[in-house]
Amino acid sequence: EFKGRADGQVKLRGYRIEVGEIEAVLLGHGGVREAAVIVRDDDGEKRLVGYVVLEAATQVEELRDYLAQRLPNYMVPRLLVPLDALPLTSNGKVDRAALPAPMLNKDLSDTSDKPQTTVEEMLAGVWSEVLKIDQVGVNDNFFDLGGHSLLATQVFSRIREVFAVEISLRSLFENPTIAELALVVELELRSAEGVEAPPIKRRTPGEKIPLSYAQQRLWFLNKLEPGSSFYNVPLAVKLRGQLNVEALERTLNEVVRRHEILRTTFSSDEGEPEQIIHEALELKLEVEQVQEDVAEVRQLIKEESGRGFDLTQGPLLRVRLLRLTADEHVVLLTMHHIVSDGWSMGVLTNEIAALYRAFSAREEASLPELSIQYADYAVWQREWLRGEVLEHELEYWRKRLGGQLPTLNLPTDRPRPPVPTYRGAYRSFALPADLSEKIKQLGRDEGCTLFMTLMAAFKTLLFRYSGQDDIIAGTIVANRNSAEIEPLIGLFINTLAIRTDLSGDPTFKELMARVKENMLSAHVHQDVPFEKLVSELQTERELSRAPLFQVTFGVQNAPGGSLELPGLSLQMLHNDEGAVRYDLTHWVYETPAGLVFSWSYSTDLFDLSTIIRMQENFATLLKNIVENPGAQLSTLEILSEAEKRQQQEKEQERTKESYRKFMDVKPKAFRVTS
Numbered sequence: 001e002f003k004g005r006a007d008g009q010v011k012l013r014g015y016r017i018e019v020g021e022i023e024a025v026l027l028g029h030g031g032v033r034e035a036a037v038i039v040r041d042d043d044g045e046k047r048l049v050g051y052v053v054l055e056a057a058t059q060v061e062e063l064r065d066y067l068a069q070r071l072p073n074y075m076v077p078r079l080l081v082p083l084d085a086l087p088l089t090s091n092g093k094v095d096r097a098a099l100p101a102p103m104l105n106k107d108l109s110d111t112s113d114k115p116q117t118t119v120e121e122m123l124a125g126v127w128s129e130v131l132k133i134d135q136v137g138v139n140d141n142f143f144d145l146g147g148h149s150l151l152a153t154q155v156f157s158r159i160r161e162v163f164a165v166e167i168s169l170r171s172l173f174e175n176p177t178i179a180e181l182a183l184v185v186e187l188e189l190r191s192a193e194g195v196e197a198p199p200i201k202r203r204t205p206g207e208k209i210p211l212s213y214a215q216q217r218l219w220f221l222n223k224l225e226p227g228s229s230f231y232n233v234p235l236a237v238k239l240r241g242q243l244n245v246e247a248l249e250r251t252l253n254e255v256v257r258r259h260e261i262l263r264t265t266f267s268s269d270e271g272e273p274e275q276i277i278h279e280a281l282e283l284k285l286e287v288e289q290v291q292e293d294v295a296e297v298r299q300l301i302k303e304e305s306g307r308g309f310d311l312t313q314g315p316l317l318r319v320r321l322l323r324l325t326a327d328e329h330v331v332l333l334t335m336h337h338i339v340s341d342g343w344s345m346g347v348l349t350n351e352i353a354a355l356y357r358a359f360s361a362r363e364e365a366s367l368p369e370l371s372i373q374y375a376d377y378a379v380w381q382r383e384w385l386r387g388e389v390l391e392h393e394l395e396y397w398r399k400r401l402g403g404q405l406p407t408l409n410l411p412t413d414r415p416r417p418p419v420p421t422y423r424g425a426y427r428s429f430a431l432p433a434d435l436s437e438k439i440k441q442l443g444r445d446e447g448c449t450l451f452m453t454l455m456a457a458f459k460t461l462l463f464r465y466s467g468q469d470d471i472i473a474g475t476i477v478a479n480r481n482s483a484e485i486e487p488l489i490g491l492f493i494n495t496l497a498i499r500t501d502l503s504g505d506p507t508f509k510e511l512m513a514r515v516k517e518n519m520l521s522a523h524v525h526q527d528v529p530f531e532k533l534v535s536e537l538q539t540e541r542e543l544s545r546a547p548l549f550q551v552t553f554g555v556q557n558a559p560g561g562s563l564e565l566p567g568l569s570l571q572m573l574h575n576d577e578g579a580v581r582y583d584l585t586h587w588v589y590e591t592p593a594g595l596v597f598s599w600s601y602s603t604d605l606f607d608l609s610t611i612i613r614m615q616e617n618f619a620t621l622l623k624n625i626v627e628n629p630g631a632q633l634s635t636l637e638i639l640s641e642a643e644k645r646q647q648q649e650k651e652q653e654r655t656k657e658s659y660r661k662f663m664d665v666k667p668k669a670f671r672v673t674s
Contacts, residue, residue, distance in 0.1 A: 012039055017048070019038065019048075021075070022037045022050065022067075022071065022075055022077065023035045023036060026052060029063060031054055031055045031058025032054060034052065034085070034086050035051065035052050036051045038096050040101065047077075047078045048077040049078070049079045049080075049081060049102055050077035050079070050080045051081050053082075053083055053086060063080055073143075081102045086099075087099060113137035113140075114138065115178065116138070116478065117478070118519055119163075119182045119186050120178055120179065122447070122448075123178045123182055125448075127142065127178065128444055129444055130154045130155050131145050133145060137178075138177065138179040138182075140178070141176045142155075142172060147176075152169060152172050152173070155172060159185065163185055163188075163189065163520070167185065171184050183483070186481065189524050190524055193525070195392070195393070197384055200377055200380045200484055201380070207379070208269075209276075209277065209375045209379060210272075210275070210379065211273050211378060212381050212492075213381065213385070213531070213532060214491045214492070214494065215266075215275075215338050217529070218338045218491070219266060219338065222311055226310075229307060230579055231337035232305055232334055232337070233335045233337050233341075236305075236330060236332050237330070237331045237571070237572060237573065238328070238329070238330050238570065238572075239328070239329045239565070240327060240569045241568040241569060242567050244356075245285060245287060245321065249285040251355040252319055254359075254365060257280075258367070259373070259374070259488065259489045259490075260374065261373070261374040262316070262335075262489065263278045263279075263280070264276065264314070264316070264375075265313060265315075266312060277375060281314075283319055285319060286320075287323050288320060288321065288323065289323050292324040297330060297573070300322065300332070301332060304332045304334055307334070311338065316339045317333070338491055339489070341478075341490070341492060342476075342556075343493070344489040354366075354367055357565070360566055361566070370488065371484055374491075377490065385527060385528075396525045397533050397537075401499060407545070408466060408551060408583075410465055410551075410584070413605065413607045414605060416545070416605060417544060417604050420544060420602065421604055422581065423579070423604065424600050424601060424602055425601060426598060426599065426601075427598075427612065427615065428596055430591075430594055430595070431622065432594055433593055435594070435622065435626065438626040440453075442625070443512075446513070446516075447516070448515075450588070450590070451519070454555065454588055455473070455475070456511045456514075457618070458586055458618070459471050459473065460502075460621060460625075460633050461617065461618050462551065463633060464617075464621075464636075468502075469501065470499070470500075470502070472497050472498065472549040473498055473551050473553050474496065474549045474551070475496050475552060476494075476495055476552065476554050477493065477494055477495075477523075478492060479492045479493055480492050494527070494528075494529060494530055496530075497533070497548045497549055499518070501514060502514075502633065506632065507629070507632050508629045509630055511633065546582050549582075550584070553585075553586045554586070554587050555590075580601065583606075584599065584600075584602070585601070586598075599611060599615065616640050616643070617638040617643075619640075620638055621637070624637045624638075
């Protein structure tokens with residue numbers, strides 16, 4: 001009778017490992033009270049897992065480095081699980097069978113760890129598939145998640161398949177996080193397309209600072225309509241608790257000191273606009289006493305967000321502090337879009353949180369100084385994106401968008417006005433968590449990002465509504481292609497026109513492949529400013545329509561920032577009224593409860609009832625897509641059960657009415673009598 005080994009030796013990937021030796025090394029760390037190591041096989045992949053009971057001040061992350069310095073790589077547990085206590089048998093020994101399965105699915109509520117670019121999201125899908133983990137953070141180490149050389153080989157075969165680029169296996173060992181590896185893949189993609197941008201450097205002191213291409217567009221629009229609030233970026237936050245006004249004022253002024261763009265105004269020298277950076281700008285936070293009245297606060301928010309800026313005078317950042325009661329305040333912060341974008345708001349809130357926390361505790365802030373400023377980016381962009389480089393980039397878009405461009409004609413409730421009012425409204429709806437997960441899984445199965453999967457679904461809906469098989473939709477990209485500009489406040493975003501061929505009644509999987517190809521190539525050539533593209537294509541401008549496309553689509557994954565202030569609870573306040581530039585804008589948000597879709601629409605064209613019906617059709621379409629992704633687009637059902645019953649009833653009523661009319665006009669001689 002063979003009962004097993006008397007020691008704790010295990011065999012893993014060809015190595016004989018004594019788990020007791022690993023446990024002894026763990027217990028040699030002063031912050032570890034108890035430790036146990038086992039081999040687990042929860043998902044078909046064997047991995048070493050360590051369980052530790054830690055002292056209060058010890059972090060799991062520091063144990064990884066500790067073990068790596070004392071053990072060969074194959075003996076370092078791929079996962080370390082902290083426990084309050086190790087489970088014990090009745091004899092007081094560690095009950096190894098009762099050790100819990102590690103949580104392999106990462107909580108990505110911290111948006112800074114979520115994929116931000118197309119390449120990062122696609123790499124996350126590859127890692128997820130290979131490591132058998134649903135969610136992977138961009139800063140997670142591949143080997144800490146259970147990766148090893150055999151799995152690394154699988155990763156690279158999938159990278160070759162998904163991106164059609166060749167990178168060395170060594171790249172993963174040198175760049176073991178998605179954020180690092182994405183930069184390598186991006187470089188290869190750009191190199192393959194002949195798009196290699198030089199690094200951004202500090203500008204020469206005293207030189208004239210041009211506007212970036214995106215800023216120049218807003219400068220000209222402001223010239224046409226001075227003081228317009230159309231491009232205001234407002235933020236309203238309600239604070240409950242003891243607010244340290246002095247610390248908040250100091251915080252805001254430190255943010256202004258750190259970011260030159262917030263001390264910038266714009267002037268015109270012989271018709272050519274330039275940036276003027278001021279040495280100092282001091283914000284005074286005056287407290288305004290107002291009534292604790294919801295309607296009055298909403299009116300003040302509306303008034304503040306509707307107040308324009310003078311780009312030549314500044315400042316282009318305004319802050320107002322409203323006091324409702326002794327422990328209840330509202331902060332109104334408004335910036336002009338020429339100095340900010342959606343990503344910048346995340347940077348701003350993160351810095352405010354870190355600085356206020358330090359200043360309210362009478363400590364010095366420890367934020368790292370910025371290596372470059374927005375003005376450096378503007379100079380770099382103008383010097384690089386010109387001449388042959390600009391011509392090369394424009395040639396790509398000429399091929400994609402050349403010739404007769406399609407105009408999307410959705411059925412509307414009213415005729416399109418000759419001049420749009422830009423009045424709009426918003427409506428959101430949510431998908432159940434199980435359906436949301438099936439959509440994500442479909443994307444992973446097909447090597448597509450969530451954006452690509454949902455863009456394909458959205459274009460299917462537009463195809464079914466319009467009957468058109470050549471559709472252009474716009475999408476907003478963060479356009480932050482280097483690590484140096486990620487922590488900057490400024491206007492970096494760009495708009496891309498994604499043209500997709502839906503002809504031949506493809507299956508949904510085939511459409512996903514087409515959208516994937518569209519997005520990957522557009523991602524490489526995303527630097528061409530949208531207005532430059534519109535001008536180059538010389539499209540016929542219509543006042544009643546936006547140029548190139550009439551609908552936009554996006555997945556909101558830019559870092560939103562974490563505005564948590566000590567001693568305060570926060571509530572975001574929203575202005576329900578807004579201006580819309582396009583017929584229909586579709587945003588997708590990932591939440592723990594499932595996907596949330598927010599649609600803004602032109603009230604010149606659509607009634608709320610029409611938008612509700614269209615959203616219900618989209619939800620039905622998504623349900624049928626995940627059930628049968630191999631179906632042709634024309635066969636995918638978009639009507640809900642209620643709509644189908646209603647349609648059947650209408651059809652029956654029309655048949656009865658036709659029969660009654662027929663019987664009324666039929667000659668008596670031919671009538672059938674009982």
